[in-house]
Amino acid sequence: MEFDYLIAGQGIAGTLLSYSLLQAGQRVLVIDEHKPNSASRVAAGVINPVSGRRFEMAWMYDQLYPFAVHTYRQLEQLLGVPVFRERDIWMVLPSEQMRAAFQAKTSQGAARQYTQPANAALWEAWLHQPYGAALVKGATVLLQHLLPAWRAYLESRRCLWPERLAPSLLQVSDSGVAYKGAKARALIFCEGAQVTGNPWFGPHLPFLLNKGEVLKVHIPGFDSENIIKRSITLVPQEKEVYWVGSTFVWDYPDELPTAGKRAFLEEGLQQLLKVPYTVLDQLAGIRPSGKDRRPMMGLHPQYPALGVFNGLGTKGCSLAPYMAHALTQHLLHGKPLLPETDIKRYFNG
Ligand SMILES: Cc1cc2nc3c(=O)[nH]c(=O)nc-3n(C[C@H](O)[C@H](O)[C@H](O)COP(=O)(O)OP(=O)(O)OC[C@H]3O[C@@H](n4cnc5c(N)ncnc54)[C@H](O)[C@@H]3O)c2cc1C
Known part of the structure; x- marks a missing residue:
């Protein structure tokens, strides 16, 4: 052949x-x-234009993102399944300094076109967010x-x-x-x-491989279209079900999920959510980072x-x-x- x-x-x-x-x-x-x-x-398939505590623009984002949108849309047409979804990232600001850093960074420069302040009242009943939130224009690739x-x-x-x-x-x-x-x-x-x-x-x-762990959780009544991000990230899956991730570990004995990282992710969830949740599953994978x-x-x-x-x-x-x-x-x-x-x-x- x-x-x-x-x-x-x-x-x-x-x-x-x-x-x-x-x-x-x-x-x-x-x-x-x-x-x-x-x-x-x-992976959750999140595409986020800004990263890190300083809200820096991701490398080559202005070239990468339009090309990605075009390609995933083409794949969607060819395959007849949903592949790509634009989604706002609801970024919960964890402190007064972070709020000031966000405002300083996003009032000027390239990050400005991807960000805007958010009306924190929207998720007030569900999320702890004493320092408010910001909206970042992101997307998810529906890898599943x-x-x-x-x-x-x-x-x-x-x-x-x-x-x-x-x-x-x-x-x-x-x-x-x-x-x-x-x-x-x-x-x-x-x-x-x-x-x-x-x-x-x-x-x-x-290569500098690193292991990431995630949870899949059910949050009764919470039906957000937004990705929610604080120390952990919640990515909507099906109705009331979220992917919750993720961790970074460079030194690991195997690829299996661990009790320690489940506890870490649950701690992040409890700090963020005002409402109860149930863990449905836990997964782990290795990122091929250089x-x-x-x-x-x-x-x-x-x-x-x-x-x-x-x-x-x-x-x-x-x-x-x-x-x-x-x-x-x-x-x-x-x-x-x-x-x-x-x-x-x-x-x-
Ligand atoms: C927990 C976690 C969360 C993540 N979240 C995100 C996110 O939100 N957004 C994002 O953009 N990225 C995310 N990533 C990173 C992203 O998953 C990786 O960048 C990407 O999946 C790497 O893809 P890959 O095709 O190189 O490798 P892989 O996805 O590992 O695919 C390799 C494939 O090759 C196959 N294979 C390997 N060797 C052989 C062989 N010899 N013969 C035949 N088949 C073989 C494997 O079976 C596998 O199917 C996340 C990663 C992790 C672990």
Whole structure:
């Protein structure tokens, strides 16, 4: 079987890269073992223009966001499922200083167009918010719809092998790759956190993986369209059900949910909510973050038939569409990658 590209992994990276290559008329085979707790399956899919205690604009947001909206809308049309939703982020300000910092930052500069003060009375009966709240224009990618719908689309076109790609069975030459009867010009690894075990890329790329845990909770009577953010973030799922996250741990013995992080998330919930809730589920996943918090993509300098698309860290949903397109342009037309995303920065250094 002849393909143009093989892709290992169908998280948000493999999904957007396979979409971009198919759009460009390439023949693609995606090989994915379907890990239920992959980062993309645990994530809430939030896109937030500002981050941190200083309300700084996210990196390249003015380019990334419009491209993401356009791409997710196209996917929505193609797949016939809801994929993208613009949502205001109701940011509960935790102190007087934070309120002043928010006002100073958002009264000028780029963050201004994405933010506005909020009428705190709206959620007064539900939330503790003595220092008020602010509204930030954000969005959610509905990963729980997008990932299975894209998988079904690939299956229907015979472009998906539901299995783990075993590196020992891969034949690599300068002109291409062969894997169990499938031949292609190149294989692009979109393995998320599992890339650290990849024999070609793992040893070269400085990953700083971190584990995140989340809860799914039911809050009777509380039906918000907004994402609610304080020390924790509540993201609406179905009616009265919220994703609550998340934690960051760089040193962890395994990928399993822990009692300690459940207690931490519940403490955040109790500080925020004036009403009772029930925990329905707890999940944990590993974020594929790099040391400089930038994507890692490109072809291997010594094995030009092998490539990688990774390092999406905490922002897979805003980064993946734009970066997948940039990688496609690089693969098909030799267009240079942004230096801060190109893996050459590690192979040369
Ligand atoms: C708790 C938590 C909350 C998050 N919240 C958000 C958020 O709100 N917004 C946001 O933008 N980002 C969020 N993120 C980050 C986001 O999830 C990641 O940036 C993104 O999912 C990374 O996608 P990926 O495709 O690179 O990796 P993954 O999602 O890990 O996907 C990798 C895929 O490759 C497969 N695979 C790996 N190796 C092989 C192999 N050898 N053969 C076959 N298949 C293989 C795996 O089974 C998996 O399906 C969150 C992450 C976590 C953990």
